[in-house]
Amino acid sequence: MSQYWPWFVAGGVIIAALAGYAGYLLWRLREQRRALEDAQRAQSAVGMVAPAAEVEPAQHRLGAEESIQVLARCYLDGQVGGSEAALRIA
Known part of the structure; x- marks a missing residue:
């Protein structure tokens, strides 16, 4: 069992890196949606968007x-x- 610990560590590092990247992408997506909603609200306030x-x-x-x-x-x-x-x- 002691011969497998480097593989467990490497797997854990890979999983942590992928989870971090997924979190980053989720954060970027939420920011993008928030900016889109703000832009749509601004356009509708001006009256540029027709229902x-x-x-x-x-x-x-x-x-x-x-x-x-x-x-x-x-x-x-x-x-x-x-x-x-x-x-x-x-």
């Missing part, structure tokens, strides 16, 4: 058509595969 109910169906449809065209171009250029393009269009 979803006010978006006209024609505008929504135009956005969908443009998105499909962009996805089709990406597929033809070979940037995305056929299955990914189909899933995104669906």
Whole structure:
């Protein structure tokens, strides 16, 4: 059993390093979400963001058509595969 202690120590160090990195990423994600929420609140306070109910169906449809065209171009250029393009269009 005494011959395995270096492996236990190495494993513990690796686990501690990965846990620390995961904590760091979680902290960064929370900061990013908080900044996004603050920016959305600031925009809505100024009146720049229209509620979803006010978006006209024609505008929504135009956005969908443009998105499909962009996805089709990406597929033809070979940037995305056929299955990914189909899933995104669906």
